Amino acid sequence: MSSSKLNLGGIVTLMAPIVLIFFLSTSPGYTYHQPDESMIIVSFKKTTERRTLCDDSQMEDFRSTEDTQRSHMRKKGRNCGSRDRVSLEMIINMDGDERFNGLIQPSGLNSDGVVFIYERFSIKAGDHTIEVKVRDNKDPNAEFKTFKESISLKGHEIAVIDYDKGKDSFFLITGDSTFRTMAK
Amino acid sequence: MESENSGVKKEAKAAPRGYKKSNKQVPAILAPGNYLLVRIQEAFNLIFTPAMNPLYYLGAITFLFFWVILGSGAYLYLFYNMSPDGAYESIRYISEDQKYYGGIIRSMHRYASDGIVIVILIHVFQVFFSDRFRQYRWVAWVSGAAILPVIWFEGASGYFLVWDKPAQALAMALSDMMDVLPLNADPVQRNFLTPDHINALLFFVMSYLHLAIPLLLLILAWVHCMRISMPLIHPPKSVTIVILSSLVALALIKPAASGEPANLMELVGSTQVDWFFVGMFPLMHLLDITPLTAWIAGSLFATVFVALPWIVPGPNKSEVERPAFEQAPIEVDNDKCKACVLCQQACPFEAMVVEKFPEGSPTAGRAVVSPEKCSECGFCVNACEFGLVSMGGVNKITMQTYIESLFQPQKGRVTPTSLAFVCERSFNQEGFYSGDRKRLASNEEVASVVIPCVGILSQTIIDASFKAGAKGVFVVDCRPLDCHYREARRRLKLSDDPERQKFHIENMEGDNLKVLSVSPFETEALVKKINEFNEAVKGAKKVDESNMKDGEV
Ligand code: HEM
Numbered sequence A: 001m002s003s004s005k006l007n008l009g010g011i012v013t014l015m016a017p018i019v020l021i022f023f024l025s026t027s028p029g030y031t032y033h034q035p036d037e038s039m040i041i042v043s044f045k046k047t048t049e050r051r052t053l054c055d056d057s058q059m060e061d062f063r064s065t066e067d068t069q070r071s072h073m074r075k076k077g078r079n080c081g082s083r084d085r086v087s088l089e090m091i092i093n094m095d096g097d098e099r100f101n102g103l104i105q106p107s108g109l110n111s112d113g114v115v116f117i118y119e120r121f122s123i124k125a126g127d128h129t130i131e132v133k134v135r136d137n138k139d140p141n142a143e144f145k146t147f148k149e150s151i152s153l154k155g156h157e158i159a160v161i162d163y164d165k166g167k168d169s170f171f172l173i174t175g176d177s178t179f180r181t182m183a184k
Numbered sequence B: 001m002e003s004e005n006s007g008v009k010k011e012a013k014a015a016p017r018g019y020k021k022s023n024k025q026v027p028a029i030l031a032p033g034n035y036l037l038v039r040i041q042e043a044f045n046l047i048f049t050p051a052m053n054p055l056y057y058l059g060a061i062t063f064l065f066f067w068v069i070l071g072s073g074a075y076l077y078l079f080y081n082m083s084p085d086g087a088y089e090s091i092r093y094i095s096e097d098q099k100y101y102g103g104i105i106r107s108m109h110r111y112a113s114d115g116i117v118i119v120i121l122i123h124v125f126q127v128f129f130s131d132r133f134r135q136y137r138w139v140a141w142v143s144g145a146a147i148l149p150v151i152w153f154e155g156a157s158g159y160f161l162v163w164d165k166p167a168q169a170l171a172m173a174l175s176d177m178m179d180v181l182p183l184n185a186d187p188v189q190r191n192f193l194t195p196d197h198i199n200a201l202l203f204f205v206m207s208y209l210h211l212a213i214p215l216l217l218l219i220l221a222w223v224h225c226m227r228i229s230m231p232l233i234h235p236p237k238s239v240t241i242v243i244l245s246s247l248v249a250l251a252l253i254k255p256a257a258s259g260e261p262a263n264l265m266e267l268v269g270s271t272q273v274d275w276f277f278v279g280m281f282p283l284m285h286l287l288d289i290t291p292l293t294a295w296i297a298g299s300l301f302a303t304v305f306v307a308l309p310w311i312v313p314g315p316n317k318s319e320v321e322r323p324a325f326e327q328a329p330i331e332v333d334n335d336k337c338k339a340c341v342l343c344q345q346a347c348p349f350e351a352m353v354v355e356k357f358p359e360g361s362p363t364a365g366r367a368v369v370s371p372e373k374c375s376e377c378g379f380c381v382n383a384c385e386f387g388l389v390s391m392g393g394v395n396k397i398t399m400q401t402y403i404e405s406l407f408q409p410q411k412g413r414v415t416p417t418s419l420a421f422v423c424e425r426s427f428n429q430e431g432f433y434s435g436d437r438k439r440l441a442s443n444e445e446v447a448s449v450v451i452p453c454v455g456i457l458s459q460t461i462i463d464a465s466f467k468a469g470a471k472g473v474f475v476v477d478c479r480p481l482d483c484h485y486r487e488a489r490r491r492l493k494l495s496d497d498p499e500r501q502k503f504h505i506e507n508m509e510g511d512n513l514k515v516l517s518v519s520p521f522e523t524e525a526l527v528k529k530i531n532e533f534n535e536a537v538k539g540a541k542k543v544d545e546s547n548m549k550d551g552e553v
């Protein structure tokens, strides 16, 4: 094999991985979201009501077992009734369209933990009204609590809807990191 | 192993069998890929010469990239700020304020990581299609398979640390992947909800993982090479220089740069993507593949991948022509063992271990074979100068007797003038031999001995061939660095050891001994060369003594 051929072949072969790295290390790029897209993320944690609470007779029972148990067998802060909690029902409407309607289970093997929500909603930039309806009472006939807010989103802006335990209400964090409590 | 096929023992009754089928050493299912692989290797041999062919140094090149990554990474760590607020700026500082050292080092860190992915993929392709991942090689395969996700995570975590827009996209994608696993009730996604939610601890953990994973990789790499004696872990100087200068060139032409800083209150629009490490996430997004589907598909693939050594059936042995010295389990006559360790040194797969006994013991020691690690390559058979190692009944003595038998005058047949030792794996030997495989089909004057690998030859065997009557000996082996049993790799490492010199076929070369490494497609040229060689040695009156001096036993 002549040396000129050898060099050419060698250069081409060696260039192949270099060219691969040159391009594939950054390109082709990928557009995750178009410029006019924005997003609302609904994410919060909430403790729902216990499924059953003590009635008077259970309370009596509970007290008596507590007395007879040795102290180390007692669970601190143990309540009577069942430990499991109700699921959270949530409906999310955006500009009148229902975007979410679901029942979210509390965490934990015994469904006795907190309800965690993390839902993303892709939405066009612009003005929108958002309505969050939740219900987490053990009483199946309880009313939904409804929160509503109008928002104006720029392209690529992300707004977050979170829950404020202290105020038992939802609030909105907009792209510029300002907070706004949602109207009940 | 069917011992009745042993050429040595059943010489008289062996039915004539020609190499009618094509080379069946490789499992049928791998044959097309093997063909492609060998064609590519041969093209590279033309370009780089077989001694410098980078395809024969892929494991070593992977190590080289790994050292570059470690070195450059150590430098970057000096300046890296492990906090969500400081990370981006600290990397900008390295890239821009230290453009000509920090910037280059950062780029080399990135490009060596990309390079390692390319090289590993080719390495996997190569070991798979050359059928070097099954049986006694399963440890290398399974540990290699374990390395893959670890290397991937190392790269991905590196991209996370930059905390730019691509890192933000990655953080989202990774947390989406995590959150379908039933590990943690609190969604990982919430860690990236708003800038206030970012868990500084998480950043810390990612940084330390990025630092600790290379240690894990070193351990895995050690396991990877555990059953490979003297693995080639350093590429030749010229290959090293070419790779390092390519990395520097890449760093200068296209310095690695960060994207826009991450902002959790803003969607990721168009970003650059390193397809070697994080390319699956844009693809998942584009094709709408859910994390759950990805996990299921990934786990299925991983399971099959790890299990390949047990899934891929071996070659159909009944279709494979057997070598004259049948491969079989190794036996050692330990009563006379001198504990000289030559057999252990000869073993390419750490299957032979010599234990030395304390002085005053009845024997000096013993050589123990682990059958599950043994490739039955037979290297140890001739390595033992005392003839204590045998393979399926074949030992140094029976080998010599067999060679002598080839030169016994036979009625109606010319007595051969030269002898060809042919590695059964070296090329497609269809129609290469006469019916009884003891002569070349093309030339009755050339006796042939089919061997599992040239590694079983030694000076003793070569000398015995001359003594038996051969005027010339021709050895046909594979591309040395592509030897199935890693013979030439060991020879490279052992080249300074005088004890081992006599096992280096090349060192025995002379006027009456030729070694030819062939590509699997060169039968015709090979036949021509052997015939020419035979003609040349026929005229010679006497065996060239120089070939016999030092190794005479
Ligand atoms: C960090 C990544 C890796 C490194 C540094 C590496 C390095 C090496 C080295 C140095 C050898 C020995 C070569 C020799 O001297 O014969 C080897 C052999 C091998 N590697 Fe890897 N390897 C890596 C990844 C992989 C992966 C991902 C696989 C496949 C899943 C793999 C499968 C194998 C097999 C089966 C062998 C045995 C081949 C033989 O015995 O000829 N390796 N590797």
Ligand code: SF4
Pocket (backbone or CB within 6 Å): B330, B346, B347, B348, B349, B350, B351, B352, B369, B373, B374, B375, B376, B377, B378, B379, B380, B381
């Ligand atoms: S046959 Fe090969 S692999 Fe087996 S013990 Fe001997 S040298 Fe080692």
Ligand code: SF4
Pocket (backbone or CB within 6 Å): B332, B336, B337, B338, B339, B340, B341, B342, B343, B344, B354, B366, B367, B383, B384, B385, B386, B387, B388, B389
């Ligand atoms: S080469 Fe022979 S004598 Fe030496 S250690 Fe091995 S078996 Fe024993």
